[in-house]
Amino acid sequence: MTERQQDSGTEPAYGGDSPTIVDSSTAEEQRTEDVTVAEAGGEIRQASLWSDAWRQLRRSPTFLLGAGLFLIFAVMAVAPQLFTNADPRQVIDLGLSADPPTGDAWFGYDIQGRDYFANVVYGARVSMIVGFSSVLGVLLIGVTMGSLAGFYGGWIDSVLARITDVFYGLPLVLGAFLLLSVMQNRGIAQVSLALAIFGWMTAMRLVRGTVVSVKDADYVQAARALGASTWRILTRHILPNAVAPVLVYATITVGLFIAAEATLSFLGFGLQLPEIAWGLQISAGMGRLRDSAHLVFFPSIFLSLMVLSFILMGDALRDALDPKLR
Amino acid sequence: MGRYIARRLLMTIPVLIGATLLIFTIVYALPGDPVRALAGDRPLTPAAQAAIRDEYNLNDPLLIQYLKYLGGLLQGDLGQDFSGRPVSETITQRLPITVRLAVLAVVIEVIIGVIAGVLAGIRRNSYMDNLVLVSTTLVVSIPVFVLAFLAQYVFGLRFGWFPIAGLSEGFRSYILPAFVLAALSLAYVARLTRTSIAENLRQDYVRTAKAKGLKPSVVVGKHTLRNSLIPVVTFVGADLASLMAGAIVTETVFNIPGLGRAVFESVQRQEGFVIVGIVTVFVFFYITFNLVVDILYAVIDPRIRYD
Numbered sequence: 001m002t003e004r005q006q007d008s009g010t011e012p013a014y015g016g017d018s019p020t021i022v023d024s025s026t027a028e029e030q031r032t033e034d035v036t037v038a039e040a041g042g043e044i045r046q047a048s049l050w051s052d053a054w055r056q057l058r059r060s061p062t063f064l065l066g067a068g069l070f071l072i073f074a075v076m077a078v079a080p081q082l083f084t085n086a087d088p089r090q091v092i093d094l095g096l097s098a099d100p101p102t103g104d105a106w107f108g109y110d111i112q113g114r115d116y117f118a119n120v121v122y123g124a125r126v127s128m129i130v131g132f133s134s135v136l137g138v139l140l141i142g143v144t145m146g147s148l149a150g151f152y153g154g155w156i157d158s159v160l161a162r163i164t165d166v167f168y169g170l171p172l173v174l175g176a177f178l179l180l181s182v183m184q185n186r187g188i189a190q191v192s193l194a195l196a197i198f199g200w201m202t203a204m205r206l207v208r209g210t211v212v213s214v215k216d217a218d219y220v221q222a223a224r225a226l227g228a229s230t231w232r233i234l235t236r237h238i239l240p241n242a243v244a245p246v247l248v249y250a251t252i253t254v255g256l257f258i259a260a261e262a263t264l265s266f267l268g269f270g271l272q273l274p275e276i277a278w279g280l281q282i283s284a285g286m287g288r289l290r291d292s293a294h295l296v297f298f299p300s301i302f303l304s305l306m307v308l309s310f311i312l313m314g315d316a317l318r319d320a321l322d323p324k325l326r
Numbered sequence: 327m328g329r330y331i332a333r334r335l336l337m338t339i340p341v342l343i344g345a346t347l348l349i350f351t352i353v354y355a356l357p358g359d360p361v362r363a364l365a366g367d368r369p370l371t372p373a374a375q376a377a378i379r380d381e382y383n384l385n386d387p388l389l390i391q392y393l394k395y396l397g398g399l400l401q402g403d404l405g406q407d408f409s410g411r412p413v414s415e416t417i418t419q420r421l422p423i424t425v426r427l428a429v430l431a432v433v434i435e436v437i438i439g440v441i442a443g444v445l446a447g448i449r450r451n452s453y454m455d456n457l458v459l460v461s462t463t464l465v466v467s468i469p470v471f472v473l474a475f476l477a478q479y480v481f482g483l484r485f486g487w488f489p490i491a492g493l494s495e496g497f498r499s500y501i502l503p504a505f506v507l508a509a510l511s512l513a514y515v516a517r518l519t520r521t522s523i524a525e526n527l528r529q530d531y532v533r534t535a536k537a538k539g540l541k542p543s544v545v546v547g548k549h550t551l552r553n554s555l556i557p558v559v560t561f562v563g564a565d566l567a568s569l570m571a572g573a574i575v576t577e578t579v580f581n582i583p584g585l586g587r588a589v590f591e592s593v594q595r596q597e598g599f600v601i602v603g604i605v606t607v608f609v610f611f612y613i614t615f616n617l618v619v620d621i622l623y624a625v626i627d628p629r630i631r632y633d
Contacts, residue, residue, distance in 0.1 A: 162337075166344035169609040171571040174589070178352050178601065181593045259469035263575055266471050267590070282472070293479060300472040308467035315463065 049244065053320035060320065066312025073306050076121055077128040086115035088122040088276055100294055108294050111284060120298050123278045126271060127306060130192050131258040135250050137196025138257075142203025143246070147234055149204070150211025157208075164201045172199050173263055180269045191270050195257050206249055210242035244321040248314055255310030262303050278303045331621060338613050345609040346399070346602065350392050353598045395602070405599035413603035416588060421607070423493070424577070424584035428569040430500055431508035436562055439512045440555070443519020447554075448546055450524055458520060462513035470572070474506045474579040491581040503580040507573060511565050518561055522554035529553075556627050563619030567612035 057063045076083055101108040106117045149160040167175070175198030176191075183190050214220060215238055223237050264270030265279025273280060278299040285295025398405060405413050446458035468476070481502060482490030493499045526532065527550055535549045536542075574586035581587070585604050592600035 162340050162344065165337075165341045166348060169341065169345040169612045170348070170605070171568055171608075174571050174574055174605065174608070177574070178349065178593070178605070182352060255467070259467075262469055263471055267575070267578065269593070282475070286475070289475060289479060290483060296475050296479075300468075300475065304468045304472060307469065308463070311463060311467050 049321065053317075056320040057316060060316045062312050063316030063320075066309045066314075066316060069305055069309035070313060073124050073128065073309060076124040078125075080118075080122045080125065083121045084115070084118040086118035088114060088118040089274070090114060100292070108292075110281070110295060111288070116294070116298060119276060119281060120278070120302055122276045123281060123299060123302065124306065126188060126275060126277045127258045127261065127303070129188055130195070130261040130271075131254040131310075133188070134192040134195035134199065134257045134261070135254045137192060138200045138203050138253065139246070139250060141196060141200035143207050143239070143242075145200070146204040146207025146209075146242075147211055147239065150208040151215060151230075151234060151238070153212075160204070160208075164204055167198060167201050170198060173260055176260065176264060177267060177269050180264060186270060186272050187275070188271065191261055191264060194264075195260055199253070199257065199260075203246065203249060203253075206245050207239075207242050210245065211238055214238055214241050248318040248321060251317055252311055252314035255307040255314070258310070259303070259307050330624075334617055334620065338617060341613060342609065343396070346396070346606050347392060349602050349605045349609075350395065351388065353601050354388055354391060395599075399606070405603065413600050416600060417585065417603060417607055420583060420585045420588050423582060424570050424573050424586060427500060427504055427507060427573055427576070427582065427584060428566055430504035431511070431569050432562060432566055434504055434508040435512040435515050435565075436558075438508075439515025440519050440558065442512075442516040443558075444523055444546065444551065446516065447520040447523030448527065455520070458516055462516050465509050465513040468509075470506060470510065470575050471579055473509055474503075474576060477502050477506050478579075493582055499582075503576050503582060506580075507569055507576045511562075511569065514561065514565075515558055518558050519554060522557055523550060526550045526554045556623070559626060560619050560623060563622065564612075564616050567608070567615040570611055571608040 101116075108116050110116045110119055145160050145164075149157040170178075172195065176194040179194045179197065180186050180190065183194075211234075220233060220237050223233050228237075261270055262277070262279035262282070265277050266283045268283065270279055271277045281299040282296050282303075285292065285299075288295050395405065402414065403412075442458045442462075446452075446455040449455060465473075478490040481487050488502045489495045489499050490502070523546075527546075532545060532550055535545045540549075570585070572586075573582075573584055574589055576582070577584045577586035578590050585607065589601060589604050592604070
């Protein structure tokens with residue numbers, strides 16, 4: 001049974017959409033994919049998809065670079081004290097306001113005369129938390145709605161598809177921006193929630209596509225014939241097929257949502273002071289671009305590198321988990 | 327085909343209603359009091375407040391407010407902002423700026439993106455291919471507003487080639503923001519073209535074309551490129567709409583008085599009708615462009631049939 005499942009797990013889950021869906025490139029992709037799968041069929045593989053993927057990932061420079069960056073930022077988020085002794089909130093000397101980098105203060109000082117390196121290092125934490133918690137929210141909404149739509153079909157599918165269309169009409173940053181603008185306190189929880197509410201649609205379609213493409217497979221019917229409950233069929237036999245594509249999507253999305261959070265904070269409708277966040281630091285340094293560019297430069301670099309780490313890992317994961325590319 | 331279009335048109339109606347209702351609910355769930363915010367430091371008399379509330383239907387329940395708004399929308403009346411200026415006037419005044427910016431961005435992303443994608447796709451793992459892969463990854467990783475600062479700093483302040491904000495220098499003022507706006511989509515277009523070209527080069531008809539002795543430039547330019555651009559056309563069409571909405575960040579950083587900046591300002595002033603009106607315009611464009619692209623798709627790829 002497990003072997004069967006893994007076999008079908010290698011089937012592309014992206015193509016199962018009906019032509020009514022906006023993404024209309026699927027029909028043609030499906031055709032080429034069918035051919036490729038047929039050509040590759042019949043081959044017996046000893047290793048599972050995951051151990052194969054892991055073996056490839058360990059040799060992938062893209063993945064190693066991404067994972068290395070991610071580890072550094074993860075440690076920075078958990079224990080920023082390891083990187084700096086300075087207190088990010090302590091004003092050292094107002095006379096040092098916006099001073100450029102020196103040997104003592106690697107990143108110089110911010111407008112209030114605080115050590116900027118400490119500030120930038122401590123900023124990693126909220127970005128990580130918002131990135132992971134908002135994607136967790138996306139997965140909760142997306143997997144639930146995608147499973148319902150794909151498994152039950154019919155009117156449930158139609159209604160959920162229309163709801164998805166409605167939310168697709170509002171771009172992530174614009175939607176979250178509007179929602180946050182009516183909230184009085186904007187903390188990590190509110191920003192993550194807003195991002196999840198306007199960002200779940202792709203996860204939903206991904207899961208729905210997988211569910212539709214495997215729900216009539218022989219092994220699913222066998223499970224049903226054996227009297228397995230709907231819940232068991234979904235969680236044990238159908239949804240494991242969606243793990244690979246959803247994992248790739250989620251990894252990249254953490255990066256994109258970190259960028260979205262910084263954008264919202266920058267616009268003044270994301271996190272609020274006294275939170276230490278890169279978006280806020282860039283926003284504060286914006287007016288000093290002409291004479292103190294380091295205020296914008298350093299948080300921007302850290303922010304971009306953190307986003308990059310997730311995109312690199314996601315790209316490498318996709319290559320490793322998609323057998324077509326081997 | 328006709329039936330397909332009709333069905334698609336019908337399907338856009340619930341989406342448009344749902345989207346406006348969603349925006350309306352968000353905006354009118356405002357905990358603050360827009361009337362008091364309007365009055366500022368000197369409080370209005372209760373009678374004056376009541377009159378304003380009446381005029382803007384603020385006393386009605388949310389659903390009634392929405393239905394009244396929808397009724398006005400169908401007659402082309404988008405309401406007015408708190409200084410009595412019709413929202414439709416704000417939109418007609420600012421829309422051309424955003425459209426100009428978005429169209430210029432699309433032109434940039436198509437030209438550079440397709441060229442980069444073709445150069446990368448015709449030879450996998452070549453120097454060019456890796457260059458395109460690395461640079462698109464980098465561009466995707468840099469948030470748009472950071473890219474905007476980078477562009478302002480390097481091309482505006484350091485080299486002084488372009489103005490860093492405002493629209494005072496005509497066409498030249500649009501160049502930096504358009505590049506920044508296009509950057510993300512440009513990376514996607516390049517990657518899409520690259521994958522598509524590489525896939526199509528393996529097809530039988532390309533082998534036939536080569537076997538006939540055609541020049542490589544003809545094989546790529548005439549035979550492969552045409553088929554490879556189908557997914558690109560789909561992407562770019564839908565992207566035009568998201569570029570317009572994405573202009574909220576770009577227009578704010580570059581201080582360009584388009585629709586995106588108008589949304590930003592009206593959110594700060596809590597002008598509900600303006601927000602709903604402009605976002606409705608964005609959603610409308612999004613739905614329309616997607617519809618057009620889906621229909622175009624059958625035209626440019628005869629293998630697709632909707633019946």
